[in-house]
Amino acid sequence: MSINSKYLNLFIKATEKAAIGASKFIGKKDKIAADKGAVDPMRRELNKINMEGTVVIGEGEMDEAPMLYIGEKLGTLKGPKFDIAVDPLEGTKFTANNEPNAFSVLAIAKKGDLLSAPDTYMEKIAIGSNLPKNLLDLDNSVEKNIHLLANAKNKRPSELKACVLKRQRHENIIKELTKMNVKINYITDGDIAGALSVIGKDPKNDIYYSTGGGPEGVIAAAALSCYGGQIQGRLVLDDEEKIRAKKLGIKNFKKKYNIDEMIKGDVIFCATGVTTGDLANGVEDLGNEFNVTTFALHRSKKIIKTISNIYNKWIHFL
Numbered sequence: 001m002s003i004n005s006k007y008l009n010l011f012i013k014a015t016e017k018a019a020i021g022a023s024k025f026i027g028k029k030d031k032i033a034a035d036k037g038a039v040d041p042m043r044r045e046l047n048k049i050n051m052e053g054t055v056v057i058g059e060g061e062m063d064e065a066p067m068l069y070i071g072e073k074l075g076t077l078k079g080p081k082f083d084i085a086v087d088p089l090e091g092t093k094f095t096a097n098n099e100p101n102a103f104s105v106l107a108i109a110k111k112g113d114l115l116s117a118p119d120t121y122m123e124k125i126a127i128g129s130n131l132p133k134n135l136l137d138l139d140n141s142v143e144k145n146i147h148l149l150a151n152a153k154n155k156r157p158s159e160l161k162a163c164v165l166k167r168q169r170h171e172n173i174i175k176e177l178t179k180m181n182v183k184i185n186y187i188t189d190g191d192i193a194g195a196l197s198v199i200g201k202d203p204k205n206d207i208y209y210s211t212g213g214g215p216e217g218v219i220a221a222a223a224l225s226c227y228g229g230q231i232q233g234r235l236v237l238d239d240e241e242k243i244r245a246k247k248l249g250i251k252n253f254k255k256k257y258n259i260d261e262m263i264k265g266d267v268i269f270c271a272t273g274v275t276t277g278d279l280a281n282g283v284e285d286l287g288n289e290f291n292v293t294t295f296a297l298h299r300s301k302k303i304i305k306t307i308s309n310i311y312n313k314w315i316h317f318l
Contacts, residue, residue, distance in 0.1 A: 001266065002301070003109075005298065012309075014270070015272040021038050023095075023285070025096065026102075026282075035088065049076065050075065052080070052081045053073065054081070055086060056085060087216070090105050090271075100278075103193075103274055103275075105270065113264040114267075117215055117217065118235070122211065122236065124208065124212060125209055126224060131152050132152055135230065136230070136232060161182070161206050161207075163204070167211075170210055192216045198224075214235055221262040226297035235250070268297065288314065294309070
């Protein structure tokens with residue numbers, strides 16, 4: 001069942017207000033203030049919407065306020081029941097240091113349609129659209145996955161581009177990709193943008209191959225599903241994290257999740273730029289107004305668009 005299209009603009013407004021709130025802290029070297037600057041206006045905006053929303057992907061547990069925590073109820077509590085995946089500020093470090101690719105993001109699905117992933121690591125492989133279903137597998141060697149992808153794309157491995165999060169834990173992935181002459185595009189942070197670099201008319205990468213955040217994996221899956229892209233993820237859990245995962249209904253700790261297990265139905269995805277990056281331009285301060293840009297997707301309506309909106313500072317942010 002699809003989500004009513006009227007909700008798209010309401011959720012866009014929530015990420016836009018969050019992005020404007022965070023933008024006041026660009027370059028101020030204060031990650032915590034930047035995050036809070038995004039959280040508060042996003043929460044306010046979401047609470048105006050006629051819905052019964054539950055945060056299933058959030059910034060932490062209940063005692064970690066002022067974050068939008070897992071299990072938090074949002075909206076007027078009248079209307080449809082939604083699961084909400086939210087990251088009011090993806091790229092707190094980018095914002096604090098005035099670096100590209102910080103944005104405010106959320107994904108919305110009907111209740112029960114989003115994987116509730118704990119705030120832990122997740123192994124991930126993401127690829128774009130028009131490829132055989134469930135083409136790659138985390139249990140394959142890097143070499144096998146690259147050959148499968150190259151064959152499906154009718155390319156040589158050396159013609160492929162891979163996005164990898166620059167971390168020591170990816171030493172083996174990097175070694176194998178280098179051996180096959182795959183071009184590696186490194187990112188320092190920004191796991192969602194990395195995973196989404198495989199989609200679009202002219203994608204920057206053919207594959208995203210890294211272990212990053214579990215919540216970010218589900219948010220990226222929401223956008224990928226609107227494009228017909230693919231992602232496979234597996235949570236990386238220590239003993240303490242297994243207890244938290246169990247509370248969220250996860251029983252099989254070694255399970256590999258394909259995209260249709262992370263996103264089971266219709267989904268809306270919105271990402272508003274804080275600093276200019278791959279998904280959207282950053283917030284532009286025009287003096288009396290803010291110009292904001294949002295990358296918005298609605299799966300069932302086949303909506304893929306980038307929109308800009310102007311907010312009068314004095315009317316909206318007194």
